[in-house]
Amino acid sequence: MEKSKDKRRPPFKKVVKKSCLTFWAMAPLLLGTIGLVGLFQVLVSPEMLATLFHNNPWVDTLIGTLSGAAAAGNPVVSYLLGGELLQQGVSLYAVSAFILSWVTLGFIQLPAEASILGARFTFYRNILAFFFTMIIAVITTLTLRLFI
Amino acid sequence: MKKQPEKPFAFRGKLFFATVFIGYSIFAFLNFSGAIAALQKSGMILFKILPILAVVILMTATINFFLQPKQIVKHLGKESGAKGWFAMLLAGVISHGPMYAWYPLIDDLRRHGMRDGLIVVFFYARAIKIPLLPMMIDYFGLLFTLILSCYILLGAIIQGLMLEKLPRSYIR
Numbered sequence: 001m002e003k004s005k006d007k008r009r010p011p012f013k014k015v016v017k018k019s020c021l022t023f024w025a026m027a028p029l030l031l032g033t034i035g036l037v038g039l040f041q042v043l044v045s046p047e048m049l050a051t052l053f054h055n056n057p058w059v060d061t062l063i064g065t066l067s068g069a070a071a072a073g074n075p076v077v078s079y080l081l082g083g084e085l086l087q088q089g090v091s092l093y094a095v096s097a098f099i100l101s102w103v104t105l106g107f108i109q110l111p112a113e114a115s116i117l118g119a120r121f122t123f124y125r126n127i128l129a130f131f132f133t134m135i136i137a138v139i140t141t142l143t144l145r146l147f148i
Numbered sequence: 149m150k151k152q153p154e155k156p157f158a159f160r161g162k163l164f165f166a167t168v169f170i171g172y173s174i175f176a177f178l179n180f181s182g183a184i185a186a187l188q189k190s191g192m193i194l195f196k197i198l199p200i201l202a203v204v205i206l207m208t209a210t211i212n213f214f215l216q217p218k219q220i221v222k223h224l225g226k227e228s229g230a231k232g233w234f235a236m237l238l239a240g241v242i243s244h245g246p247m248y249a250w251y252p253l254i255d256d257l258r259r260h261g262m263r264d265g266l267i268v269v270f271f272y273a274r275a276i277k278i279p280l281l282p283m284m285i286d287y288f289g290l291l292f293t294l295i296l297s298c299y300i301l302l303g304a305i306i307q308g309l310m311l312e313k314l315p316r317s318y319i320r
Contacts, residue, residue: 010213012213015213016205016209019209023204023205023252025157025159025160026251026252028161028164028165029160029165029248030248032161032167032168034193034197035169035172035186037190037246038186038193042182043186079280079284079287082288086288096296099284103247104271112251116160116255117255117258118320120320124314125267125268125307128307129271129307135303144295148291
């Protein structure tokens with residue numbers, strides 16, 4: 001039985017080749033997304049994003065979520081910037097939303113996500129992630145206040 | 149049994165790539181040095197994620213080699229149960245690199261029967277970055293990091309469950 005199962009299994013080399021082809025087929029999408037990230041990093045600096053905050057905790061939470069989603073780059077940058085924003089008096093609600101949406105949402109990768117996983121799925125996933133990012137940012141700060 | 153014909157090879161996202169290319173061309177016309185800087189940054193990003201892509205390709209191949217579609221359905225499909233949710237939370241937490249590097253693998257698993265709720269779990273759990281936890285603790289404190297991480301995991305599961313409440317025709 002096992003033997004017949006193994007007989008049906010294609011050689012590993014062939015499976016790797018098939019996977020490579022799958023990725024190669026998606027190369028325009030991946031390269032386009034990477035190109036967009038590079039373009040965005042030059043056009044929109046983290047400092048520009050920091051100027052969007054207005055010291056209103058609720059509005060800033062929304063701004064934090066949107067700017068984090070619009071930003072691109074290594075999450076380390078979001079921590080550095082988040083730390084700076086906290087020192088400037090921006091609320092922890094907003095900073096939490098900012099660092100969370102930086103990694104869970106991404107306007108730049110939406111075309112690639114929609115093309116690969118489908119527009120409807122991408123729409124619902126991002127809507128859910130958007131609201132949950134704000135909810136988690138708020139309840140994290142509220143929970144933290146119970147302890148401090 | 150009849151062998152299913154293989155899909156012919158075709159590039160995906162050609163129009164998107166062309167749009168980005170046109171965007172670069174316009175930007176280069178307006179600000180040549182800026183366009184070169186953006187191109188350099190993109191090159192650096194590509195160079196950084198190449199090893200991650202290699203790992204993802206190898207993972208895709210390994211999964212396809214060892215797991216038959218039936219087994220994928222068993223572990224990540226409707227019958228997967230708590231084990232499937234836990235596996236995707238863990239996979240999300242330990243996965244590295246940008247989200248888009250994982251799209252092809254997720255697409256492949258989905259075609260083999262992975263449930264949509266688990267994809268949502270995977271992508272949201274990626275908010276926890278194990279190598280960056282010490283830095284997060286340093287900037288925001290241990291308590292903040294712990295609370296946020298717990299809520300991320302919980303939020304990921306709730307989002308997955310919520311997505312699965314939607315009719316399949318709404319999602320696919």
